[in-house]
Amino acid sequence: MTKRILVIDDEDSIRELACACLEDLGNWDTIAAANGREGILIAGTEAIDAILLDVSMPDMDGIECYELLKPFTIPIILLTAKVLPEDRSRFSQLAIAGIIPKPFNPALICEQIADFLNWDF
Numbered sequence: 627m628t629k630r631i632l633v634i635d636d637e638d639s640i641r642e643l644a645c646a647c648l649e650d651l652g653n654w655d656t657i658a659a660a661n662g663r664e665g666i667l668i669a670g671t672e673a674i675d676a677i678l679l680d681v682s683m684p685d686m687d688g689i690e691c692y693e694l695l696k697p698f699t700i701p702i703i704l705l706t707a708k709v710l711p712e713d714r715s716r717f718s719q720l721a722i723a724g725i726i727p728k729p730f731n732p733a734l735i736c737e738q739i740a741d742f743l744n745w746d747f
Contacts, residue, residue, distance in 0.1 A: 629745060630655040630673060634665035634691065635680035635705065643732060644678060644705070652736035652747065662691030669698050676723070676743055681706035692720060701743055705730065 631654055635641040638660075645656040657672060659665035661683060669677065677700050681688035692702055701723040706713070709727045717725055724742035726735060740747035 628653065628655050629675040630657065631739070632657050632659060632665060632668055632672070632674045632677045632700075634659045634662060634677065634683075634688075636661055636683040637680070640680070640705075640728070644730070644735065647732045647735050648678075648739075651733070652739070654736075662686035662688070662694070665691060666694050669695055669700060674698075674700050676700060676739065677702045678705050678726070678739070679703065681708055689716075689720075692722070696721070703739060703742055 631648055633641055633644045633656055635644065641658050645658050648654045648656050657668055659668055663686060677695060679688050679691060679702050681704055688704060695702060703723050704717060704725045705728060706725060707728040726738055737747055
């Protein structure tokens with residue numbers, strides 16, 4: 627069965643690149659959301675196997691979005707340029723599946739996600 631990943635990122639180019647990589651290299655289905663509110667609505671109405679969530683977004687940042695997504699019990703992987711030690715310390719307290727730093731490597735993103743989620747790839 628094909629996995630389905632929700633990609634939540636406010637940057638069009640990052641969101642489109644991530645979706646293209648996941649579909650073309652991972653053979654996974656993707657759904658894209660341009661902000662946290664849209665992502666939460668999708669997570670509540672669609673069957674989703676994992677969420678790739680940007681941390682730095684306007685209006686509702688990724689951490690606020692994460693808090694509202696937690697009840698859905700869908701594995702969440704953070705996509706972030708925030709990789710300083712204090713950021714990693716903050717993220718380590720969250721029940722997330724993993725962290726992928728930005729800029730991400732398009733050739734490796736599927737392998738990283740599969741490793742975090744123990745999926746065959």
